[in-house]
Amino acid sequence: MQPTFNVLDIAVTDLGAAIDFYRRLGLEFVRDQYMPDDHAGCDLPNGLHLMLDTDDLRTKTTAGWTAPASGRTFLAFQLAAPADVDTLYAELTADGVTGLQEPFDAPWAMRYATVADPAGNGIDLYANLPAG
Template sequence: MVAVVQVNLIVSDLERSREFYQRLGVEFLPRHRDGDGPAEAWVSVDTGITFVLHSTRFAAWWDENAPQPVPGGPQMDLEVASPREVDRIVDEVRAAGATVVKPPADMPFRMRFAIVLDPDGYRIGLKAPLT
């Protein structure tokens, strides 16, 4: 079983985008790579499915492979049952000819994470909590 758990919006101006969505009634929590400092992403609160505004610099950190994320390029994240399932799915879609943008990796945000492209080029993140 998979569940849509997050949609990532890569934005050119993080604060401008946050202000826009706040005007729509969305509340956010900041996300940082390490510790404090300026937010590098904003995570929606109580929106049903989480969506995250990512600066291009922050997106390039968690997705360092080409093609790089660009403003206006959405990414949907699917959560799967286990880290092993992330690896299995990536192997299966690669064997079927899909492009693997980011091979599975254990990330500092305590998830096994990979990115594949769907047939139209949309980025699909696959993640599972590390146990």
């Protein structure tokens, strides 16, 4: 039997704040009808599904789990142009989102920046730099 990887699950401190944050990055979550305050999901391309679960739900459903002091998950969002990385980073941090790494030209030929989602997970913003 070969397992199929098809779901990412992020533990969050505040489901509403997480949904609002990820909506700004183009993701639309649907709250679970049975657990609307603790669980939401979003279908992604290629059959992947992204879930948000509150720390409270994770604690109840996973024996021995406790919320980490800070996020250990990083999701990456590609933008169309290097200037878009700077613009989105500036907009997010101006609205109070924590910036973890200001935009920079990375040695792997991308414009890169990182912010934190409301639970402290890293969100990378990147765009390919022009060749040359």
